[in-house]
Amino acid sequence: MLKTSDFDYILPSTLIATRPLEDRASARMMVLPRRNKEQIHATFADLPRFLRKGDRLVFNDTRVIPGRVFAHRSTGASVEILFTEPCDSHTWKALVRPGRKMRVGDEVLLGNAQITVQEILPDGLRVLRATQPIKELMDVHGEMPIPPYMERHADEKDKQTYQTVYAKNAGAVAAPTAGLHFTTELLQELTDAGVDSTYITLHVGVGTFRPVSEENPLDHPMHSEYFHISPEAVEEIEETRRAGGRIIAVGTTVVRALEAASQGGSLESGERSTNLMIMPGYTYQIVDGLITNFHLPRSTLLMLVSAFYSREALLSAYEEAIRHSYRFYSYGDGMLLI
Missing domain, CATH: 2.40.10.240 (QueA-like)
Structure with missing residues (x-):
């Protein structure tokens, strides 16, 4: 039985990113292939060379409110x-x-x-x-509700930088941070390379700031978040799957929405709330790849990513990221698991 302490690690405070890079796509990206577990060091500008024509990126177009x-x-x-x-x-x-x-x-x-x-x-x-x-x-x-660990007040710059370039539907109290690495130029480059895009909405809730305090993760009262997936998005995703393309979630929020909407055996459109908790032992239904940032210790997000990769291999990758001085958390660097 896995315990919350099994998802702990020690992070030097100097590696917590409190400001974003000027060029979003210049953030570092650790690539983790699921089969051989070899770590590749790259940047988000390199993303097109790790994807294939016919793959589909699924983005969360929620917009952070100045709440x-x-x-x-x-x-x-x-x-x-x-x-x-x-x-x-x-x-x-x-x-x-x-x-x-x-x-x-x-x-x-x-x-x-x-x-x-x-x-x-x-x-x-x-x-x-x-x-x-x-x-x-x-x-x-x-003001923008930047996370408490940044230990500062938000300023005018955060109104732009703590928002994805494709943010559309207002309602989130935290940014879907994996998407912060994308620029309009990178999105166009991916399109030109034959990588398709689909947009869904999940409004990130206040529960994202709450750590797991119970030693048994299953005792943690999982927060509920609203999401909406259109019929068009479902058709696009299913078309890609039929054609043999990979579904790559841009962020854990997309994972939660897609997996929650497929609990009946197939991906369903509509709007509702989910308190789905994903941890090792969970079998993914829809997602073939994941773009995500480095998450806080003992968090449900770290557990979710561990379910996609493996807890041991993921924590080993985190140790590697710390050795190479990657920047952590919302404004930090990220990884591609595929």
């Missing part, structure tokens, strides 16, 4: 709010810090708007109602 705001109480005390999901135009679910001091009925001010706690949910999220439309408040006061 983090800093409100204040009447006493002047600051309150951090991360809006996560709308209930209606004036009411959203949110992660609030410090949460214990924000009880039902408490109020904070954001600009000229008043925000009131209406409900505390079992998972600790608050239901907040504002006197103005919350989307308008985010547009004026919001």
Whole structure:
């Protein structure tokens, strides 16, 4: 029985990327073929030479919302709010810090708007109602919700760099970071090489920031995320499979959506939420290849990638990446498993 501690590793803090590279495609890419497990060091600009004509990349076109705001109480005390999901135009679910001091009925001010706690949910999220439309408040006061491990506030540059170049459908509270390596030029180069593209949507939720604290990963309350796969996307993917092409997921969010939508035995279109947890022992239904970043220790994302490759070989690759000073996490380098 695998334990959460089996997915641990030690990362020097100097290898945590807190800023992106100027050229997205210049990020390093470790290529891990599943058969011989030999590690190849390349860059994302080299991606076309590792793919074949007829392969299909599947992208997550979610768009990150500027959902983090800093409100204040009447006493002047600051309150951090991360809006996560709308209930209606004036009411959203949110992660609030410090949460214990924000009880039902408490109020904070954001600009000229008043925000009131209406409900505390079992998972600790608050239901907040504002006197103005919350989307308008985010547009004026919001900043990009970059991960806490960057240990800085987001700035204007993050509004561009913490967003994929193909982001379309707003709703994520974190970027699908594997996609941050793609430029419009690289996408065109892949198209010219005969590599096809399909877009689906999964709105990355606040659970992506929550580590697995239980020693048995199966005891971890897996977060739920909304996704949508169109009938056209299903047909494109199935056409590629019939023709012998490979389905390559750009990011773990794409993996979750495709695999969740195929639990009935075939890939189904539609929109719904999934709390599917993938860890070693899981049999992949749709995905033949995976482009992904380096993930946090003891995380569900590290478990998901281990299920595609192997835990031992993946952690060995992480050790190799550390020896070669790869940059880790959201703004860092990545890998291609194929």
